[in-house]
Amino acid sequence: MADFVLPAQQSLIAGNKTPADVTRDICHSLEGRPTPLWWGGFLVAFSLLLLGGAAVTYEVATGIGTWGVNRTVGWAVGITCFVFWIGIGHAGTLISAILFLLRQRWRTSVNRSAEAMTIFAVMCAGVFPMIHLGRPWMAYWLFPYPNTRGSLWVNFRSPLVWDAFAIGTYFTISLVFWYLGLIPDLATVRDRLCCGFRHKLASLLSLGWNGSFRTWHRYESVYLMLAGLATPLVLSVHTIVSWDFATGIIPGWHATIFPPYFVAGAIFSGVAMVLTLVLVARKTMRLEDYITIRHIDVMCKLLLLTSGIVGIAYATEFFTALYSTGPFEEFAFLNRAFGPFGWSYGIMVSCNVLVPQLLWFRKVRSNLWMVFPISILINVGMWFERFVIIVTSLHRDFLPSSWTNYRPTPIEISMLLGSFGLFFTLFLLFCRLLPVVAMAEVKGVLHVGHERRVELPATPPSFPSVEELEAVGAGTARGGLG
Amino acid sequence: MAEGKTTKYWKSWKEGPGASPLVQISRDEFPEPLDRPAEQFSRRSFLKAVGFTAAVATAGAGCSHAPVEKAIPYLIQPEEIIPGVSYFYATTCGGCSAGCGVLAKNRDSRPIKLEGNSEHPISRGGLCAIGQASLLDLYDSHRLKEPRLDGKVASWEEVDREIIARLAEIRKSVGSVRFLSGTILSPTLNAQIKKFLGQFNDGRHIVYDALSSSAILDAHQETHGQRLLPHFRFDKADVIASFDADFLGTWISPVEFTRDYAAGRRLDTKPLRMSYHAQFESRLSVTGAKADRRVRVSPQELGESMVRLASRLARFAGAPFPLTVNDSASVQDAVLEDLAKKLWQARGRSLVVCGVQDVGLQVLANYMNELLENYGSTVDVARPSLQKGGNDRELQALLDELKGGKVAALFLYGVNPVYSLPHGPQFAEWIKQVPLAVSFADRLDETSAVARFVCPDHHALESWSDAEPVLGHISLFQPAIHPLGRTRAALESFAIWGGQPKTAYDAVRDYWRENIFPRIRGAADFQSFWDRSVEAGFAVVSADPPKTTKFRTTALRDVAKTTVASDKFSLVLYPKVAMLDGRHTENPWLQELPDPISKVTWDNYACFSPRAAQRLGLEEGDVVRVETDAQIGSSPALELPIFIQPGQHDQIIAVALGYGSKGTERFSDIGPKWLFARPDVGEDGRIGKNASPLLSFEDGTLQYIREGVSIRKTGKRHTLASTQTHQSLTLPGNVPLLGGKQREIVRETTLPVLVADAKSPSSEPSKANGLWPPDHPYTGHKWAMAIDLTACTGCSSCVVACQAENNISVVGKDEVVRHREMHWMRIDRYYSGQEDVDVVHHPMLCQQCDNAPCETVCPVLATVHSAEGLNQQIYNRCVGTRYCANNCPYKTRRFNWFNYMREDHLQNLALNPDVTVRSRGVMEKCTFCVQRIEAARIEARRHDKPIADGQIQTACQQSCPAQAIVFGDLNDPSSRVAKLAQDRRRFGVLEEFNFRPSVNYLALVRNREGAEEKGKESQNHG
């Protein structure tokens, strides 16, 4: 990661900001009226959300049969979306926690929105395992609780139970981490306002924060610990998600390479999504000074790296399959590339491996009109990666007699769109209601790259003698007291 | 099925002991058994209650009260009925004219399952798909519940009054009375009809089978001077030559023949003995799929090959061969020579059968059997079969009479000529002109719709009757349930119209006293004989054989050689295993049963060979117009989707009969209703198309082959609902590198190879221990199954038996198209080879793996292993993640995508009260009929003796005519299943993965030279 450390003399925040400026800039965007751009985005997102909501309601009321799944392909778009969104979530934690541990101070201006993204993505992800149950109203059976059945517990050998715990933990910890970071900023918001709903909300949530440094002191150690916890957590979560497949016996699922492969993929897609969002937020919220070209550049490099890892994973899968000489294993992968779903495999490879290679060029990285579409394409590609893994492995497994095809129904498509609707609705609301940039943290790094206004005396000043004080004139000294 | 062993079969309560003054009441309360046993009904709506409502209730406060449920006991409980206990009534199957014996499993005074009667002389244990499904017809809400007059519901009194009046007129005026029926097996009914018709000076009984074997009878008229259908004994035949006779699928008496055929191929004898079977046919039939040597011949060449074979046999016999043999060399010569040798060596133990409706060819077949001295051994004319008595000549005569309007009264029994005759529409007109047209149909089919009087007969399970499928083997029908509607047995109707009213019971009993009882030697009194017969369900009595003359060679005649233009096809109309002539077309179980060969459900279609389809540039599902030329009067045409059928002759199109009848319109709402549901029926609102207009009469026989048919594309498409879309175990070609790779899923070998490595040890189940310690020794029972692929013919009776036993829903065409059929037991069908394909039928059900991949992944423990090695599925615990189904390597798990169970109160009486009805959103699968295991366990504990081997029979096993399935306790070394687990042919599917399946398969063996290239191929994947 060393190449992400910015040279110290380069400033992180453009335009010589003072802490006051920071506060004003960030809070201003909250206090002003939403821009038409915001309204446009919100309306689109919200209508998508409604569409998805309708689809889900219909599906839960009618049956999973409203999806395109069948006796052989039991999982498809639903679980694809689940894995996709979990993946998205990971970048948030990466930026906020891992980069924090790595002392990547440039993260300060993006980590807030990244964390928000994590939480919203996990919410989207969480919806899918629920609604893809045959009997969603029984979902609580996945958790071990004392019951009148004797007691009948859950199957701790099942990856789905691991999932339930992993996702639950991940969501909780991310939320806490995010909220912890918000407290000082909420206090700032609170103190800028005298009254009104926002003020009430801020006063409620800021827990009476008063900037005491003793609190700051504990706060920092807690923050550090949470970051330390979140880091292995984020790795474990996608590892466990990958085990949903890796512990299965289906050729194309049953692979030991899955955990690292999935984690890398997750970070890959996540960073791409952060990039997309940040580029949007930057424009709509006028934060060019805080989210500078340099931030974009760093994230593009991150994309390049993870894309490389994912590419290697694709190659390795094929190699191991062919090397195994197991007819079913070999077939699974040849079928993946050349079978009926070859097209999706094509999309996956081109979007995830070929397109990102453009980012080798600084010109491309610095040209937002290139970066933006690339980031979108990567998201498309990563969605299809999950689709390929799930559907192409399932639709032709062991017995040719049960091979089938799969075609999603409009219901499934609407759910996919709906999840995006949910995500962006939440994100846009967040932009309006909460400071999108971690003000306290940014203030902390303002001086980076600027010479300090005040020179610290090398040694603590010797205590002035009485004479000196006399010389200054004690008379005026009393004035202030009263 | 413990009850089966312990309870003696009851006669009906009419005979029952309790003759108290209150018996009358007990009869009164039977008309509505429907409302009585509350618990059975609630089973149906199980879990649906646990749907949203309960979820909400859970959220709500704790003290919610379930709805009040009433329990309504009998007022007077019939002595022999204990609620919740099953009894077995021995009766006879009314599904077709084969007359197999069945045991009706009765629970709370209604039949809930039909099982083969293992003692019955004809079927001896098996029951076909149709027999299994005929239970559902009993509870069919579309059955007529009362008589009809002029299409309006009427009372029996009115109908009788009218009919009797008209009959009286006819007696005065010399009007001709015609009774048109299918083959009637019941001697009682036949006698009564005879008696009835005798009252008129011109009364005749015409028998007509929609699937006619008339030519065979005619041929014997010519060769043996008696119009009879011999009783073929496949069990005695070591060499079988079949010319287009689908005797394992649909020909005459499939269950019996399958049983006999399998008996000749058991492979458990030392030295190994296996019959040799050569099949000459144009389309790929179930029988052809089993053949050791299958020769694709066009219908035209068929006669040619028979002549060539006959001539060779004559040469061996040193008899002069009267027919001209075209001596141009033919590709088949080698085969025929070889076959002739085999036949000749097996003189008296061989059998030549021919299924073609051509007297000339049938005579030729008789000639060959005569040369081979098969008469008296494998071809029994002393006790001939009565299962097909149709006479197409007389039918034609009747048609002419009707056309001329000469018929005063026409009775139609068990036939639907308007639907199944080539000129159906005219027939409808003619019936309308008949002054007294009476139909006994139990539903408003094409014919009864136009008949003035409809006097619905009982369902076979509702009435007393009898059947004589083979001379001297007489089987009894007895009611298993009080008639559900105001129907009336034909026997009673005739008795009334004949002037001496008599109940069916008395009619049968009296007939037996007078005609059957005398024919039994050393019988004490009639009552005990009757009791025994009713209990057993049949009686075997002596019968004086029909007087046959010695073989008349003069009957031999040259076979007409027709040739078809290369651009024309010849159309082969064939019956499907499930549909036959379409008499069960309204039975959803049979409609959804995949055809054993094509695996297509809910449709008929035009089968083309791959090459033919390629030549015409046709894709599967393209709708083509099948056009006949006008040589025979009318030139009907038919629009059908095409299906590409490997192994079929390139010059023919095969189309199934029995579809497109008016009754199938009911299936428009069979499937679940939702936003994007597609119709379950065709554009015309029916299932498939009726092909019978393409039938034709030629020299006095109904022809199922029509020459000079041309094809025109319509550009339309029609989706076929197939349950299997990949046919081969070799990898698809579009996947490079490994194009021709074989999958080790089904093992196949040849007899010589098997004999050769007779010494080699059996392939033990893999003992590989995997990663973890064996924590789970199965100390008690260890249930397991063995399936003999050599015996299995793919007849699919197990599929329907399973469906009936386990309350498996019907899902409708659209769902099948979406690959959501629910069958727990399916029969995979694979092809190998290119042009002349070999067929493998591979019954596939939950393998009850000891290391079940499905169990590990279920989060809520809804599927776990029992202490007896069962892979349990607990429906009420399942939340429906479908992870288990994904992870099942055999894909035998089925998911309830919708609420498939319908609120059809009548039909749901067929549900098995011991098996939970699954609601939407839960996974289900085969559990080795665990309800039967539990029942046996309880029974065994009561009489505390251990469960004997064979005491538990799974539904599929019980129903299998070939006895290919064996179920039992692997821990009991004496059990059959344990022995078969040591068999040399044993293999487990995908066992290299160490799933430890509890189902052992016995490799498919073909009696064929290992040297043949097919043999090689089968070895290297066998």
Next chain:
Amino acid sequence: MNQRVVTLGMCVGLLFSLIALALQAGAWHLPGNQQGYEPIQPIAFSHRLHAGEMQIGCLYCHSGAEVSRHAGIPPASTCMNCHRFVSAPLGALRAEDELARKENRKPRVIVSPEIQKIYNDLALDDRLLRDPQRTPQPIAWTRVYRLPDFAYFNHSAHVDVGVACQQCHGPVETMDRVRQVPDLTMGWCVNCHRTASAAGVASKPVHPSTDCSTCHY
């Protein structure tokens, strides 16, 4: 200062409400748990009288319990075995006899209203002969013990190994109207199966399975 008072008050209130809840908890049922269900029956049949005082064995009426999965509710004909002769409580009959002797006339037939219901349902006239005018009406009892449809229970399996009826149905012979005694939860079944395999039933060793497929299929 008064803030403290308020807080204190609230705490006390909370404490009280908690205690109140604790007391209620006993009566609280999970949904579907019908424990204590005691419906009114169409005929006020008293098990206390018949099974308790008269000492009639359970299986005399519920004969299915030995051979079938259903214990079964006796058909009216079973009632008639006795009530063909017994038509009213002894006291009532005696009283009528007394009265008759006083008024020296033949005693009238006394039929208690509940028993009369049986006669009506069987469509019997006062001479207990079938009355052709009326049609018999089956008696619609209200089920007390109900298992969900996905749980298979077989009475004979339990009765035959010697499980006493009371073990599941409680002291029915003391009840005038039958009440559901156990909660009939799965845990209740399973725990009995567990203890039974350890302790045995009626001092005989038994091996009740706790496999799912013992009850669920």
Next chain:
Amino acid sequence: MSRRVVVGVFAEEGGLLGVTRAARAQGLKVIDAYTPYPVHGLDSAMGLRPSRLPWVCFLAAIAGAALKLWFEFWTTMVDWPLNVGGKPWNSLPAFVPVTFEVMVLSAGLTTVFAFLVLARLWPGKRPVLVSHGITDDRFVLVLEESNAQFDLDRVRKLLEKFGAVRVEERLEEA
């Protein structure tokens, strides 16, 4: 009882840092400092001992993991052993993931809770701001007038020397 304190308000983190060091160097008692963001090095300047919260975190983690692991063994091996796909009763590897997740969860939540308790923060608490702009751009140092010989002028000078924009003396309710 109440005490007198001196409040120095600064506009720069540097001033605060410097004066804190100086004040402590001459034995003035620093009650607390108030800053809009965690000023680097101020903790050492104020001489704060490292927080004990990491121990809380560690113990919570251990406890959570141990408890969960025991629970999984108990449910799958003791309470109701069920044969799941022929897997051994003790499928330790399969128990690891959940154990880990629960460990992280308990550690995280406990730590944060402990922090809120120690820092006396709770929802809706009314903040006591020592000066306006604390949460914006002001840096404040609060010194206690410990004893009689506390010389206010000296202190004021000291504060102003480090660029205090305002110096006040206050009575504080303890």
